[in-house]
Structures are given as structure tokens and as C-alpha cells.
Amino acid sequence: MDELDDIITQWLTLPDAAEQLDCEVSVVRRLLDDGQLLAVRRGAPVVRSIPAELLLDGRVVQHLPGTITVLRDGGFDDAEALQWLFTEDDSLPGRPIDHLRRGQRGEVRRRAQALAL
Numbered sequence: 001m002d003e004l005d006d007i008i009t010q011w012l013t014l015p016d017a018a019e020q021l022d023c024e025v026s027v028v029r030r031l032l033d034d035g036q037l038l039a040v041r042r043g044a045p046v047v048r049s050i051p052a053e054l055l056l057d058g059r060v061v062q063h064l065p066g067t068i069t070v071l072r073d074g075g076f077d078d079a080e081a082l083q084w085l086f087t088e089d090d091s092l093p094g095r096p097i098d099h100l101r102r103g104q105r106g107e108v109r110r111r112a113q114a115l116a117l
Contacts, residue, residue, distance in 0.1 A: 004040065004079065007086040010052035011042065017050045022058060036065040038078045038085075051082060053097055061097070063105035067112055074116025084115070 017037075018025045031037045032048070037060055039048040054061055071081040085097045089111065092099060096108045 004082055004086070005042070008051045008053070008082065011049040012052050012055070013047055013049060014039075017055065020052075020055050020058060021060075031060065034065075035068050035072060036060055038068060038082055040079050040082065051086065051097075053086075053101065056101055061100050062103055063100050063108070067096070067100060067105065067108060070109055070112040070116065074112065076115075084112070 012020065014025050014028045018028045021028065028037070028050075032039050032050075037050055037054055039050045041047065042049050054064060056062075067085075068081060071084065076084065085100075086095055088095055092107060092111070096111070099105070099108045
């Protein structure tokens with residue numbers, strides 16, 4: 001988990017995410033269960049935490065859910081998917097999450113699909 005803390009600097013608890021999304025915590029749990037968001041257990045005490053950069057302007061980053069689906073179909077668990085999304089990729093260039101936050105899903109999805117092969 002330390003590896004994720006090295007590349008993800010801002011985390012939200014489920015109640016914090018609910019506040020940013022202007023919804024109940026139960027809605028955030030449903031987003032996690034439905035693969036619309038990713039979370040890992042971390043911290044002291046250990047709680048489910050969501051990287052703050054998965055949210056943008058009070059919503060889930062636009063093309064994130066589809067990318068999560070591609071990664072999960074490729075066998076990634078949540079921690080592995082977060083590692084991939086937040087790791088610099090010189091061929092993009094940059095981090096996949098930054099491209100998704102700018103609404104650029106095409107190349108990110110192509111790379112995610114290639115990982116699944």
C-alpha cells in the first residue's frame with residue numbers, strides 16, 4: 001500500500017467523497033460496488049479511501065467507470081488499477097488519470113485493453 005501513497009497524495013474517506021459528490025455515503029458505496037469508483041483500505045484506523053483525483057467538479061471523472069471495467073476485465077484488482085492509473089507512462093505521456101480528467105479516454109483505453117491481452 002505504501003506504493004500507492006507514493007503516487008497518490010490526496011485521499012478521501014467515503015464520507016468525504018459523499019460530501020464532494022453531494023450525496024449519501026450509501027451512494028458512494030454503490031458507486032464502488034458498481035465499478036464506477038475505486039477504493040483501497042488504508043490509514044490508521046484502516047478505512048476505505050478513494051483518491052481525490054477520481055472526482056472532478058463534484059462528479060466522478062467522466063471516462064473513469066469504463067476504464068475501470070476494462071482494467072477489471074483484464075484481471076486488475078482495485079489497488080492494481082489505481083497503481084496503473086496514477087503511474088507515469090512515457091508513451092502517453094503522463095499519467096492515465098490526468099488524460100481521463102481532461103476527457104481524453106481513447107489512448108488510455110487502448111493501453112488498458114492491451115494490458116488485458
